[in-house]
Amino acid sequence: MKILKFGGTSVGSVESIQAVLKIVKASFDAGENPLVVLSAMSGVTNLLTKMAEEAAEGKPFDEGLKQLEERHFEVVKKLIAVKYQNPVLTRLKLLFNELEELLLGVSALKELSNQSRDLIVSYGERCSNFLVSKVMEQEVAESEYINASYYVKTDSNFGNAHLNEPLTNQLIQALYQTHADKLLFVTGFIGSNEQGRVTTLGRGGSDYTAAIFGSVLNASAIEIWTDVNGMLTADPRIVKKAFSLPVLSYTEAMELSYFGAKVIYPPTMVPAFLKKIPIVIRNTFEPHLAGTVIQFESGKSTYPIKGISSIADVSVINLTGSGMVGKSGFSGRLFTLLAREQINVILITQSSSEHSITFAVNPSDAEKAVSLIQNEFELELLANKLSTPVIEENLSILAIVGENMKRTPGMSGKLFHALGRNGINVRAIAQGSSEFNISVIINKDDLAKALNAVHDAFFAELKRTLHVFNLGTGNIGATLFRQLHEQHDFLLDHNDVEIKVVGVSNSRRMLFNVDGVNLENWQQELDENGEVADLGTFVSKMQAMNLPNCVFIDNTASKLPATYYEEIFKSNISIVTCNKIANSGDYQQYRLLHDTARKHGVDFFYETNVGAGLPIVRVLKDLMLSGDRILKIEAILSGTISYIFNNFHGDASFYDVVKKAQELGYTEPDPRDDLGGIDFMRKMLILARDAGNVIESSDVELGNILPENCLKANSVDEFYTELLKSEDYFNALKLKAANEGKVIRYIGNLTNGKVSIDLQMVDSSHPFYALSGSDNIISFTTERYKERPLVVKGPGAGAEVTSGGVFADLVNVAAK
Numbered sequence: 033m034k035i036l037k038f039g040g041t042s043v044g045s046v047e048s049i050q051a052v053l054k055i056v057k058a059s060f061d062a063g064e065n066p067l068v069v070l071s072a073m074s075g076v077t078n079l080l081t082k083m084a085e086e087a088a089e090g091k092p093f094d095e096g097l098k099q100l101e102e103r104h105f106e107v108v109k110k111l112i113a114v115k116y117q118n119p120v121l122t123r124l125k126l127l128f129n130e131l132e133e134l135l136l137g138v139s140a141l142k143e144l145s146n147q148s149r150d151l152i153v154s155y156g157e158r159c160s161n162f163l164v165s166k167v168m169e170q171e172v173a174e175s176e177y178i179n180a181s182y183y184v185k186t187d188s189n190f191g192n193a194h195l196n197e198p199l200t201n202q203l204i205q206a207l208y209q210t211h212a213d214k215l216l217f218v219t220g221f222i223g224s225n226e227q228g229r230v231t232t233l234g235r236g237g238s239d240y241t242a243a244i245f246g247s248v249l250n251a252s253a254i255e256i257w258t259d260v261n262g263m264l265t266a267d268p269r270i271v272k273k274a275f276s277l278p279v280l281s282y283t284e285a286m287e288l289s290y291f292g293a294k295v296i297y298p299p300t301m302v303p304a305f306l307k308k309i310p311i312v313i314r315n316t317f318e319p320h321l322a323g324t325v326i327q328f329e330s331g332k333s334t335y336p337i338k339g340i341s342s343i344a345d346v347s348v349i350n351l352t353g354s355g356m357v358g359k360s361g362f363s364g365r366l367f368t369l370l371a372r373e374q375i376n377v378i379l380i381t382q383s384s385s386e387h388s389i390t391f392a393v394n395p396s397d398a399e400k401a402v403s404l405i406q407n408e409f410e411l412e413l414l415a416n417k418l419s420t421p422v423i424e425e426n427l428s429i430l431a432i433v434g435e436n437m438k439r440t441p442g443m444s445g446k447l448f449h450a451l452g453r454n455g456i457n458v459r460a461i462a463q464g465s466s467e468f469n470i471s472v473i474i475n476k477d478d479l480a481k482a483l484n485a486v487h488d489a490f491f492a493e494l495k496r497t498l499h500v501f502n503l504g505t506g507n508i509g510a511t512l513f514r515q516l517h518e519q520h521d522f523l524l525d526h527n528d529v530e531i532k533v534v535g536v537s538n539s540r541r542m543l544f545n546v547d548g549v550n551l552e553n554w555q556q557e558l559d560e561n562g563e564v565a566d567l568g569t570f571v572s573k574m575q576a577m578n579l580p581n582c583v584f585i586d587n588t589a590s591k592l593p594a595t596y597y598e599e600i601f602k603s604n605i606s607i608v609t610c611n612k613i614a615n616s617g618d619y620q621q622y623r624l625l626h627d628t629a630r631k632h633g634v635d636f637f638y639e640t641n642v643g644a645g646l647p648i649v650r651v652l653k654d655l656m657l658s659g660d661r662i663l664k665i666e667a668i669l670s671g672t673i674s675y676i677f678n679n680f681h682g683d684a685s686f687y688d689v690v691k692k693a694q695e696l697g698y699t700e701p702d703p704r705d706d707l708g709g710i711d712f713m714r715k716m717l718i719l720a721r722d723a724g725n726v727i728e729s730s731d732v733e734l735g736n737i738l739p740e741n742c743l744k745a746n747s748v749d750e751f752y753t754e755l756l757k758s759e760d761y762f763n764a765l766k767l768k769a770a771n772e773g774k775v776i777r778y779i780g781n782l783t784n785g786k787v788s789i790d791l792q793m794v795d796s797s798h799p800f801y802a803l804s805g806s807d808n809i810i811s812f813t814t815e816r817y818k819e820r821p822l823v824v825k826g827p828g829a830g831a832e833v834t835s836g837g838v839f840a841d842l843v844n845v846a847a848k
């Protein structure tokens with residue numbers, strides 16, 4: 033036989049009762065011999081309690097009674113054939129009349145005892161079980177309503193009665209002997225004392241009833257039908273990726289429930305636990321799902337932990353002092369004191385020097401705990417052997433739970449890595465000796481972020497979500513959004529990464545959406561729903577959202593974002609940028625930013641600062657990390673200038689070629705940065721610094737391409753005008769190169785920590801002779817690559833390749 037228990041939401045409405053009936057009927061027809069335990073209709077227990085309390089205050093309760101009647105009668109009218117309705121309505125009406133009499137009594141006496149309250153509340157289960165059994169009787173004639181208060185015997189602790197096990201066993205067995213072939217609908221939650229007065233079983237009471245019947249009747253399983261898909265890996269309201277666990281051990285379920293997963297109340301499981309009866313949590317509204325089996329064995333699992341649970345609000349009390357050292361009785365005295373006063377201690381840690389004890393309690397117990405301690409340890413406090421206990425508030429507990437943890441090394445490392453990388457400060461740690469649970473105390477404000485970060489870390493086979501805040505929606509930004517949109521499914525399928533753009537700003541407007549901005553329609557969303565852009569506000573909002581796995585992308589050419597980088601790193605947010613400003617400003621700033629990122633365990637990726645998407649920064653970094661030493665770098669790193677000299681042939685005018693380079697998206701937003709050599713200079717500076725040199729832009733020897741008048745132009749328009757005027761100058765250069773059988777190249781050089789960039793004419797014997805389009809080329813001569821240099825070559829400008837490089841940097845952040 034099997035127990036099927038349905039909670040209040042499962043019997044809350046006509047539709048849900050129909051779902052219940054289907055499940056019960058299927059089980060009955062399959063010969064599973066079910067015994068059904070039902071709670072009161074959802075909200076009814078609360079309503080009854082409220083009516084009872086109000087009656088005791090002399091307030092009217094007719095409204096409540098009417099509501100009760102209506103809810104139950106509606107089910108009769110909709111689910112019972114007209115010809116069978118009358119007797120059911122009459123019996124229900126009798127029950128409501130009894131209830132009214134009771135409430136009148138309470139009202140007359142102006143007194144509500146626990147005993148009266150239990151009796152009044154019991155009408156909830158009595159009505160729902162009677163009603164549903166009658167609905168079922170139409171299809172299964174063997175249906176019968178059972179008032180469990182005749183069989184579940186308890187002491188007289190009304191409101192939270194304790195079971196009289198031997199007597200209950202006898203009575204249930206006797207009941208079952210005469211009713212084995214029936215389909216019983218048994219009231220959850222209620223029992224009665226020796227005198228037959230109705231009692232209730234306290235929190236989780238209907239589950240307890242199910243466990244008691246299951247245990248006495250040796251059920252093959254106890255199914256708890258509710259409105260969720262089982263026990264989840266974490267609270268789904270906070271962790272969107274939480275998923276239902278197929279199997280849990282009793283111990284794991286206890287640990288998870290203790291810390292938050294409110295699907296079942298652990299003490300109710302004890303009877304099942306003792307008899308090793310599996311408990312199955314299932315969803316009434318999705319009966320095709322298998323739910324979660326809670327059984328004796330933890331079961332094999334892909335993941336090293338089962339779940340992450342939490343308590344959102346705790347206070348922590350710290351006790352320090354020499355009075356504790358070596359005093360074995362100290363903690364005994366402390367915790368006996370707290371237990372005696374019914375203060376629930378949620379977590380304890382003690383330093384190995386025994387110099388301090390930290391424990392967590394419910395915030396409402398903290399003051400009381402401290403005053404108890406002050407009384408109990410008055411002498412120690414006076415003698416300064418103990419310092420005054422300190423309460424810390426607004427803290428949360430996060431715990432990872434799983435029996436397999438003890439067999440898997442590195443669990444705490446993984447936990448602390450995930451917390452550390454997201455800048456979550458751990459205030460205290462506790463690991464039970466059982467190793468089923470590692471708990472940490474953190475700031476309450478960090479809880480949601482911590483739960484998500486830890487969930488991502490432990491359930492790594494699941495997709496990871498990267499939360500992106502993107503600045504700049506121009507040439508590069510817009511192309512990146514298109515690429516992210518196009519690659520969304522590929523990334524999920526092949527890399528298990530989901531990139532969500534949760535914040536966007538350009539210089540006009542900014543927009544935030546924690547669920548991710550729609551990348552197909554971002555422009556319209558930004559225009560219509562965006563607020564006026566302000567970088568300071570953008571950064572504060574990003575910090576306030578406090579999301580895990582966060583990346584800030586700077587796709588602007590502005591100087592302003594770099595002034596926020598340090599603060600962003602300090603908030604444990606990684607930065608990906610194609611903007612070269614930060615790395616090519618003062619050396620001091622370069623150093624500070626790199627050090628800050630490292631110190632906070634976040635990434636600073638800027639592959640596109642040099643050669644757009646070409647792997648240059650990465651290659652240099654790998655050479656340096658593996659102990660190689662750079663002897664010389666020679667490079668062409670301006671895609672724009674490369675394009676210009678690769679196309680400035682024959683009749684072509686210099687002006688037209690520059691315009692074309694801009695149209696093709698090769699130039700900086702201001703093309704003077706390219707042609708003036710500043711952009712190239714920035715790239716060489718960044719490479720020189722990454723190669724270990726302390727160098728400023730003023731140390732770079734920068735040769736000119738442009739004549740004086742162009743260099744002095746005060747605006748982009750003026751610059752183009754001056755270019756037109758200087759055609760002769762450029763044509764002379766072109767002619768000279770052609771006459772000598774050479775090509776014009778703007779070449780950078782780094783040797784012995786010195787950087788120079790100049791215009792050269794090279795013949796076909798030069799390795800940089802054969803280039804086309806916007807090609808960049810870089811040649812690293814190093815200790816290892818001494819005879820023949822390591823060369824990287826390819827298109828070094830353009831929106832596609834640059835955004836692709838930013839994209840690759842992002843995926844590399846996700847891979848950590």
Ligand SMILES: NC(=O)C1=CN([C@@H]2O[C@H](COP(=O)(O)OP(=O)(O)OC[C@H]3O[C@@H](n4cnc5c(N)ncnc54)[C@H](O)[C@@H]3O)[C@@H](O)[C@H]2O)C=CC1
Nearest residue numbers: 504505506507508538539588589590610611701829830834
């Ligand atoms: N075009 C290329 O081939 C390559 C470009 N880059 C870099 O890409 C960056 C962007 O270039 P483009 O997209 O061509 O520029 P763009 O001018 O097309 O776009 C710049 C964007 O930044 C926004 N912006 C500027 N200041 C801002 C601020 N303070 N707050 C918010 N948004 C701001 C603008 O509104 C605009 O949306 C530059 O730093 C450039 O050096 C890097 C490698 C290659």
Ligand SMILES: N[C@@H](CC=O)C(=O)O
Nearest residue numbers: 670671672698699700
């Ligand atoms: N404007 C730059 C683009 C890459 O940084 C160039 O022309 O190289």
Ligand code: NA
Nearest residue numbers: 639642644646
């Ligand atoms: Na690059």
